[in-house]
Amino acid sequence: MVGSDIQFQVGDTHNSVKSLRAVLRDYVVQEGIMFDRVKNEPTRLTYLCKGEGCPWRIHASSMIDGGTMKIETYNSIHECRKVYNNVEARVKWITGKLEGLVKSNPDIKIGVISNLLRENFKVMVDIQRLDMAKKRELQGLAKDHAEYFKHLRKYAYIVQHCNPCSVAYI
Numbered sequence: 001m002v003g004s005d006i007q008f009q010v011g012d013t014h015n016s017v018k019s020l021r022a023v024l025r026d027y028v029v030q031e032g033i034m035f036d037r038v039k040n041e042p043t044r045l046t047y048l049c050k051g052e053g054c055p056w057r058i059h060a061s062s063m064i065d066g067g068t069m070k071i072e073t074y075n076s077i078h079e080c081r082k083v084y085n086n087v088e089a090r091v092k093w094i095t096g097k098l099e100g101l102v103k104s105n106p107d108i109k110i111g112v113i114s115n116l117l118r119e120n121f122k123v124m125v126d127i128q129r130l131d132m133a134k135k136r137e138l139q140g141l142a143k144d145h146a147e148y149f150k151h152l153r154k155y156a157y158i159v160q161h162c163n164p165c166s167v168a169y170i
Helices: 017-031 091-098 100-104 110-121 127-150 152-162
Strands: 035-040 044-049 057-062 069-075
Touching: 017 035, 017 044, 017 057, 017 069, 017 091, 091 100, 091 110, 091 127, 100 110, 100 127, 110 127, 127 152
Parallel strands: none
Antiparallel strands: 035 044, 044 057, 057 069
16 A cells, blocks of 8 residues: 655656556655646646646657557656645545555544555545545445355355265355
8 A cells, every 4th residue: 555656757658548647646646746637638648737837747648559658748846835635636546545455454444544545645535535435445345245156156066066975055
């Protein structure tokens, strides 16, 4: 769950525009930047800092293969104050960061999740988003259980077929 330090350089490549957007979202949460999506297309994207007079900017476009994104220009200078209540920390982002945490501990409190996000990613998230993220994780867990329970009858049949003396009750 610990966030690693993300750095960009001109010439960096990413497999797809989706992966670049995900890394940019992690980066802006990490750095506390509020950005404006000037261009956000499948073949090019340009993001600017929303801070007045702030020179932070990144532009990437697709390479000749049509999928790989290459960072063409990047100004890393950020002169604005850091934002701790970042709107880019959406439910989907939080769910991605929680990954196995809720699955391994379904009774985890929202306050604990909030503290973990604050410690690891330096971001404060409101209770509603945290609750929605936890519910999504639990729904995914319920789907996993339903999928596994589908296979129980097959398993019981295999046990009885391989070991005729054994009994499997469901």
